[in-house]
Amino acid sequence: MATKPQSVVSVSTQVVLHVPPQFIKRIPDPHDTRRWCYVGTIPALEAVKLLRGNANPRVGDLKGKVAEEIRATIHSEPREFHLRNRGLIVSTPEATFDTDLRTLTLDNPKTENPNVLWGLLDGGHTFDVLREESSAAAGVDADGSLATLKDTWLDVKIRVGLIKDEIISAAAGNNTSTQLRPWTLANYKGQLAPIHEMVDKGMPDLAKDIAFKENETNEDSGEERWWDVLDVLQRMTLLNTYLYPGYETSKHPVVAYASKSKVLDDYLRNPESYKGMSRIVSDVFRMPAIVESKLSHLPKVNGNLAFATRVKSGDINHALRGQTKFTRKYRINDAVLFPMVAALRPLIEGESAKSLEWGIEPIEFLDAHIEAIYQTFLNFYQDEVDDKTNKRSLSGMGKDARLWQTLHAKVLAILAKPRKK
Secondary structure (H helix, E strand, O other), X not given: OOOXXXXXXXXXXXXXXXXXXXXXXXXXXXXXXXXXXXXXXEEHHHHOOOOOEOOOOOOXXXXXXXXXXXXXXXXXXXXXXXXXXXXXXXXXOEEEEEOOOOEEEEEEEOOOOOOOOOEEEEOHHHHHHHHHHHXXXXXXXXXXXXXXXXXXXXXXXXXXXXXXXXXXXXXXXXXXXXXXXXXXXXXXXXXXXXXXXXXXXXXXXXXXXXXOXXXXXXXXOOXXXXXXXXXXXXXXXHOOOOOOOOOOOOOOOOHHHHOHHHHHHHHHHOHHHHHHHOOOHHHHHXXXXXXXXXXXXXXXXXXXXXXXXXXXXXXXXXXXXXXXXXXXXXXXXXHHHHHHHHOOHXXXXXXXXXXXXXXXXXXXXXXXXXXXXXXXXXXXXXXXXXXXXXXXXXXXXXXXXXXXHHHHHHHXXXXXXXXXX
């Protein structure tokens, strides 16, 4: 008899599916007796009893095109659903089929444990839509929803006995209908756990608005999350003085503007280089919004500039919501904000991976010097950007290392001046 994988926990919750024996079959694994799978076609009303678990690296998008096509097939051609749909692939630590009772029983872990993965490997959209349709049919069946669901069957493959690394490989390999984004996969593998912990502890007010999985929504509002983890890494890179020392004049984090994917690659190559930012992560994430607020109230900033877009009176960047002192008149392009934020690196003390802190209070510094920093930017903008009415020209400016170097040099020059007593 096959042995259970080592990752199985003792506390479990069972799911019992009623399936006629002719529609399900146990298939042994050709290489390892601890693994096997059940393959078959089952009624949709049984499939909805399954538990989603945590094996799927992304959340289903019930508002998207894929979900709409699944609904359309259920409503219009339920008897062909199993022919048109890829079905579900499920992982469970243990499963047994009783031919006499005609039941397939899955033992799923009940306790939350990041080291134990189980549940849907593929077919998340299908499962979520079926659950949605089943809930709708549970009420008054005025539109015939229950009838169409009774006619809906789908293919399932239930993999039994996989260990964590095998589940990760299977989930990544099977989620191919839409290419799995690298940051979702990195999160699934646990590589972004340190950033997740920083976000939860350092800025709990924004944590529910930062996605670590595709299609993730805010549990309170049900709305799509404002940012994803790449936005966090992007902003952390701007002020990471371990990677880009504050007083180093030739090395600047242009990559933070130029390529989110490269920022992720840099983090995955050296995650230790970001751990020292835990104390300042909240300030770091909000700093572009703070700089935007300070800039938008300067007399020389107006709606005729390609990088400034007027907003409603009293508007506040979502990263600063509730902080009325940070209203903005204009939305400023990241091509302007990111180099300015990166120029503040000399205000941070510590260039080791252990702990980074503010040596000079950043908001006080901005209050005193934002006008001078903006004038330095404006001089560069007027001299180096040919088409000042074309917003597409901003992308090239944001990737120009000379701008980053010029603004950084300005901050260094300000710091070099004797302070007034």
